[in-house]
Amino acid sequence: MNHDLYNGWRESEKKKYSTKNPFKKRAIQNFLNKITELTPKHVGILVDVGCGEGVVINYIKQNVDANQIIGLDLSLEALKTAKRWNKNAQFIRASAYFLPLKNKSINSSLCLEVLEHLEEPEKATSELERVTQDSFIISVPNSTLFRLANIASLKNLRRLGEDHDHVQRFTEESFLKFLKRTIPESDFSIEKSFPWLIGIIKNLS
Numbered sequence: 105m106n107h108d109l110y111n112g113w114r115e116s117e118k119k120k121y122s123t124k125n126p127f128k129k130r131a132i133q134n135f136l137n138k139i140t141e142l143t144p145k146h147v148g149i150l151v152d153v154g155c156g157e158g159v160v161i162n163y164i165k166q167n168v169d170a171n172q173i174i175g176l177d178l179s180l181e182a183l184k185t186a187k188r189w190n191k192n193a194q195f196i197r198a199s200a201y202f203l204p205l206k207n208k209s210i211n212s213s214l215c216l217e218v219l220e221h222l223e224e225p226e227k228a229t230s231e232l233e234r235v236t237q238d239s240f241i242i243s244v245p246n247s248t249l250f251r252l253a254n255i256a257s258l259k260n261l262r263r264l265g266e267d268h269d270h271v272q273r274f275t276e277e278s279f280l281k282f283l284k285r286t287i288p289e290s291d292f293s294i295e296k297s298f299p300w301l302i303g304i305i306k307n308l309s
Contacts, residue, residue: 112185116269117157131298135243136160138297139216140167142241142304148211151176153200153232154218158186161193174210176203200228205235208308213240217300220244220270229286233308242283242303247273249299276301 110118123129139160143150146169152161155175165173173193177183183195198204200218213236219225232240247270274282276294279301283292287305295302 112181112188113157114179114182117159117182121159135297135300136163138295138302139214139241139243140164142295142302143168143214144212144239145169147238148172149174149209151203151205151210151213151235153203153213153215153228155186155195156182158182158190158193158195160214160216161186161190165190165193176200201231203231203235207234208237210235211238212236215240216243217245218242220272220274223271225272225282226286229282233287233290233305236308238308239304239306240308242305243297243300244272244274244279244303245270246275246279246296246299246301248275252299274301279303 110122121132140163143164145167148170149172150164150168150170151174153176155161155177156179158175161173161175173190175183175186175190175193175195176198177186177195178197178199180197183197186193187195196204200215200222201224213232215228215232219228219242222228229242232242280294283303283305290305291307292303292305295304
């Protein structure tokens with residue numbers, strides 16, 4: 105990734121994607137590869153909810169044939185950066201709780217590393233289900249593995265490895281229960297990409 109692109113990034117995202125730690129770099133690369141693998145290869149409209157600086161959109165658009173890609177985020181700073189290096193995508197400031205999209209108007213959606221930051225993750229998941237026709241993908245950190253990885257790199261030791269902006273914690277078991285509770289009428293499965301859990305939701309009602 106071109107390091108000039110980091111100009112104007114939020115500090116947390118800049119640290120994450122510009123890390124020189126080979127283990128973290130590999131984990132991020134594996135995650136991006138897994139998301140690309142799971143995303144439909146041909147799709148009409150693809151939405152990334154909580155797109156941040158547009159890293160996933162930039163990666164996916166090279167491997168997925170989409171008629172239109174839309175990124176949504178609350179941060180104007182992040183959207184400004186995302187627009188700069190994703191010229192052909194559309195970016196809109198919006199909350200995950202209130203997506204400015206019509207019912208079933210999107211073919212596929214992504215919501216990656218977002219739910220752990222939300223006080224009401226169920227509300228965001230319901231919105232994803234409302235606007236999406238075919239399938240969507242949600243990722244969250246496996247709290248146990250994520251915290252251990254942070255502790256191993258001497259990060260957030262006072263919080264036992266937990267990031268300060270995480271208000272939800274998910275294990276594989278609790279994430280499975282969350283999906284069963286919030287989207288009981290749909291089919292779903294869970295994939296893993298250390299230290300993340302990835303939920304694939306299909307056959308939306």
